[in-house]
Amino acid sequence: MSYSKMGYYKVITSLVGIILLLILFIIIIPPKVEIKEIEKEVVVEVVKEPTYVYNITSVEREMLARLVYREANTESLECQMSIVSVVINRWQDGRWGSSLADVIYSQYQFTPANLIYQTTPIELNYKAVDMVLKNGCTLPAYCMYFRADYGFDWNGYEHYIQIDSTYFGYFVTDKNNSHTMN
Numbered sequence: 001m002s003y004s005k006m007g008y009y010k011v012i013t014s015l016v017g018i019i020l021l022l023i024l025f026i027i028i029i030p031p032k033v034e035i036k037e038i039e040k041e042v043v044v045e046v047v048k049e050p051t052y053v054y055n056i057t058s059v060e061r062e063m064l065a066r067l068v069y070r071e072a073n074t075e076s077l078e079c080q081m082s083i084v085s086v087v088i089n090r091w092q093d094g095r096w097g098s099s100l101a102d103v104i105y106s107q108y109q110f111t112p113a114n115l116i117y118q119t120t121p122i123e124l125n126y127k128a129v130d131m132v133l134k135n136g137c138t139l140p141a142y143c144m145y146f147r148a149d150y151g152f153d154w155n156g157y158e159h160y161i162q163i164d165s166t167y168f169g170y171f172v173t174d175k176n177n178s179h180t181m182n
Contacts, residue, residue: 054133063104063116064087065126066119066121067110068083068128069121069122069125070112070116071110072148072166075166076163077127077131080124081131082138082168083166084132086146091103140175142170142174143160143168145157147169148165149167156171
């Protein structure tokens, strides 16, 4: 063997030795690894979906809030809730249509209905709508009329209550035919 071949074998042998030592250290003597347990607090919160007396779509809710703005925006929350109650009572009665849109746009019923598309309700209007939807009407089922500033003088009409400057009422025949009270 020549001198150069012998040097070559020494280098290879040395490299193999180093590689074996590295493998030995990694496999037989593993590096020290610290594992720390971290405690995590898990909080489970059960959120109950709100229940409503009346379930309507978001479009119908918006329509009601806009009508309330047009009919009674400067009135109290109680008055605005009563306006919503009249609309709901009519919807439940069925004579003005089978949907809230039918009731709101029924001919000669809610004068400002043709303006609600260009109306932006305020938070109090939404609150009035939501409270009635969640808790039920504030007026009896037979109370289906209101008028601002003065009462009705229609034959058979009865005054039920005045809230702020709005008068709420019913026809005696409606009261006599009503089997439910909200």
